[in-house]
Amino acid sequence: MVKNLLCVSVTLWLVIVFAGCSSSSDDARATHASPLPGPASDAAPASNTASAPRQLLTLKYDAPTVGSEVHVTAKDLPAGKSVELTWSTVTGGWVIEDYYHFRGKKYEPATQSLGTFTIDAKGQLDARFRIPEDYGGVHDVIALVDGNPVAQNGIEVTQSFEMSPVSGPVGTPIELKVKGLGWRTMESTWVVNWDNNLVGFVSAASSKGSATARFRAAGPEGAHVVKLLTGWQGQGYLNHEQSPVAHLPRPQFTFHTTAGRVPGPAAYVEPYQKQPVPNVELSVANAKLALSPTQGPVGTRVTLRGEGFAANASLQLVWQTYVGNRVSGSGFEPQEQPLDTVTVGADGRLDASFAIPDDLGGLHGIALRSGGTTLGRTFFVTETSIVSMTPASGPVGTPIQIHLKGVGWTEYDNILIATYDNAYMGYACGFNSQGDVVINFVATGAPGAHVIDLYPGIYQGPATEPQLLYRQAQLTYADDHPGNKIPALRFTFTVTAPSGTR
Numbered sequence: 001m002v003k004n005l006l007c008v009s010v011t012l013w014l015v016i017v018f019a020g021c022s023s024s025s026d027d028a029r030a031t032h033a034s035p036l037p038g039p040a041s042d043a044a045p046a047s048n049t050a051s052a053p054r055q056l057l058t059l060k061y062d063a064p065t066v067g068s069e070v071h072v073t074a075k076d077l078p079a080g081k082s083v084e085l086t087w088s089t090v091t092g093g094w095v096i097e098d099y100y101h102f103r104g105k106k107y108e109p110a111t112q113s114l115g116t117f118t119i120d121a122k123g124q125l126d127a128r129f130r131i132p133e134d135y136g137g138v139h140d141v142i143a144l145v146d147g148n149p150v151a152q153n154g155i156e157v158t159q160s161f162e163m164s165p166v167s168g169p170v171g172t173p174i175e176l177k178v179k180g181l182g183w184r185t186m187e188s189t190w191v192v193n194w195d196n197n198l199v200g201f202v203s204a205a206s207s208k209g210s211a212t213a214r215f216r217a218a219g220p221e222g223a224h225v226v227k228l229l230t231g232w233q234g235q236g237y238l239n240h241e242q243s244p245v246a247h248l249p250r251p252q253f254t255f256h257t258t259a260g261r262v263p264g265p266a267a268y269v270e271p272y273q274k275q276p277v278p279n280v281e282l283s284v285a286n287a288k289l290a291l292s293p294t295q296g297p298v299g300t301r302v303t304l305r306g307e308g309f310a311a312n313a314s315l316q317l318v319w320q321t322y323v324g325n326r327v328s329g330s331g332f333e334p335q336e337q338p339l340d341t342v343t344v345g346a347d348g349r350l351d352a353s354f355a356i357p358d359d360l361g362g363l364h365g366i367a368l369r370s371g372g373t374t375l376g377r378t379f380f381v382t383e384t385s386i387v388s389m390t391p392a393s394g395p396v397g398t399p400i401q402i403h404l405k406g407v408g409w410t411e412y413d414n415i416l417i418a419t420y421d422n423a424y425m426g427y428a429c430g431f432n433s434q435g436d437v438v439i440n441f442v443a444t445g446a447p448g449a450h451v452i453d454l455y456p457g458i459y460q461g462p463a464t465e466p467q468l469l470y471r472q473a474q475l476t477y478a479d480d481h482p483g484n485k486i487p488a489l490r491f492t493f494t495v496t497a498p499s500g501t502r
Contacts, residue, residue, distance in 0.1 A: 059153050065179065072127045086141070093107075093207070093482075094482030100410040102412045103462055139156075170450075175214055181209045183205070183209070190228045195225055201472050204476060214475060218257065266493070290306070292305075297405065305349070306376065307347075315368055319366060321335055360434055365379055394443055395498045396495060400440070400441055412481070415457045453489070456473075
């Protein structure tokens with residue numbers, strides 16, 4: 001039935017040394033232990049060399065983190081030759097099929113060059129490079145002479161974290177920058193706790209291990225603990241000291257919430273990133289068709305212009321969408337709705353203006369038809385928008401309603417996860433109601449400003465993967481959300497003192 005539609009700045013690190021490889025201490029030596037085996041998708045990339053390297057590279061560094069300088073030395077190499085140092089890595093990330101299916105993650109082995117250097121007359125190599133911005137975990141460093149491996153060692157790149165700012169009133173935007181998140185399961189996901197409450201998860205699956213988590217300061221005034229824990233299913237691993245990956249960092253920061261609140265509206269959507277749309281489709285030779293703009297909220301006025309069509313023809317505009325849901329058992333299917341009738345001018349040109357229908361968020365086709373023949377098709381991305389939050393203030397127990405339009409329908413943008421004062425509250429879906437979402441809850445907490453935030457999540461992943469991760473708030477939504485880069489929606493409710501109190 002389903003059819004295809006189309007800074008406190010804190011850097012935490014762990015020095016892992018390898019056999020014959022030293023850190024900043026010349027006497028430091030350790031045997032490298034391979035990571036524990038995981039699912040098949042976590043298997044180390046296959047070697048890109050046909051035979052084992054002959055020599056051992058010595059790698060020295062202060063910290064195995066992105067950007068750190070590495071001093072490379074080796075001996076008994078071909079004198080006077082040029083040597084290329086290469087870095088083993090992977091490429092890949094989130095996988096989307098047929099626009100709406102989310103298939104998890106997939107990676108392939110890859111190699112990048114670290115530079116070309118010269119071996120001296122004694123056969124010694126002395127070179128330096130900086131650890132690339134890349135996924136964390138083990139990376140081979142291989143020396144190639146005439147394309148053949150002559151020496152090798154490895155570095156286990158670990159994660160680094162920076163949070164800024166460290167103080168501000170309720171509603172202050174906070175950024176937590178991460179580098180070196182791994183592509184393997186146990187190194188790929190951290191979660192943020194605010195005062196021991198889960199806010200959401202941090203990932204960099206499609207952004208080479210680097211991303212920025214975004215959330216807001218909540219009250220009351222005073223110090224609040226921000227803790228990051230490993231949590232590959234989207235929930236923090238509390239006894240991490242006893243975990244099989246105990247060496248991974250679990251940083252902690254303190255944010256001081258100050259008096260007052262950040263000025264601004266009580267409800268707003270963060271700016272949308274430019275959304276990709278497919279190329280215009282045309283079946284009329286030498287014709288042109290263009291829609292402007294190609295994204296916006298429900299009700300956006302758009303203009304469709306074209307040329308090269310049959311003079312004086314009466315054509316139909318058709319809006320393409322999907323209807324249904326994923327839980328009733330009846331599934332979902334594509335549907336078309338008439339938009340308008342347009343008349344082509346005597347010169348073969350058309351110019352039509354119309355409003356985007358009240359419908360699901362995400363990608364929609366707009367077809368231009370003559371009878372049953374499709375002459376062309378353009379595309380529009382409907383953004384999620386806020387209709388209202390009512391009321392914006394009241395005592396504890398006040399019923400609050402948030403009304404949204406344009407919530408998505410795919411497996412990766414059908415869901416918004418709500419937090420109240422940086423604590424997980426629940427999630428809302430928009431498919432069954434064609435993108436129109438109403439959320440009801442009640443006010444809680446001490447008198448003052450309280451932040452309610454709606455974050456992108458992932459409604460549904462592959463049946464073979466745990467689902468806990470996907471229905472948590474993805475705090476790195478701007479950098480690493482699969483498919484569409486959907487922004488967060490921000491609200492502030494002011495709890496007032498009960499009547500008759502001071």
